[in-house]
Amino acid sequence: MDSARRRVWFIALLGLVVVGGAWWLRDAGFLRSAKARADSEFALSERAHHEGDFEGAMRHMRNAVKYDPHFVEAREGLAAMYEQHRGLDAAIAEYKRGIEEDPQNEARYCYRIAEVYFVNRQWESALDWLKRSEKLQPDDFHIQRMIGFCLERLDRWEEAEQHWKQMLTKNANSPDVQRSLERVRRHLNQAKQHSGKGG
Secondary structure, eight states: OHHHHHHHHHHHHHHHHHHHHHHHHHHHTTTSOHHHHHHHHHHHHHHHHHTTOHHHHHHHHHHHHHHOTTOHHHHHHHHHHHHHHTOHHHHHHHHHHHHHHOGGGHHHHHHHHHHHHHHTTOHHHHHHHHHHHHHHSTTOHHHHHHHHHHHHHTTOHHHHHHHHHHHHHHOTTOHHHHHHHHHHHHHHHHHHHHHHHHO
8 A cells, every 4th residue: 555655656746747847848948849949039139139239139040040040031130130230241141051051042042142232332243143043033023123223233234225125025014114224225325326426
């Protein structure tokens, strides 16, 4: 009888230890999924950023990406913080890591790299990354539009005209594309007039 009672107490005590340990592990985050941990780190990063703790914000956002390499918004947030606090090269390096770790979103990361170069007026590099993104998403309107702008800024006016013309065949009702084509044609006409006067 005593040994049976001891066995019951031992089993009950063991059950309490196991349940308590499971609760502790859950509260400590060990039993949460990687996605849940990434979401939590993302929220902590946003709070730290709001409080002006940029190093803490970057640390939490890095953790979010580490727990879930496919968490696109976290990677974009981290790259944006890198660009703001560590410079253009750090942001681009993060997007390149994204291409390696999350290849299903390669087109999006290529586009983001192009945007970083575009904003920093590095037109040739922007165009290179846009072309890479275009191969993966050939009909994306935003990619096509930025390609046209890059061609103009690189003074590749004939190519720009051809590009906007092609875009217009697919986007006949787009006033933005029509305006862009008209702008390029005005420039080309002015250039012809100037060259005619000089001759």
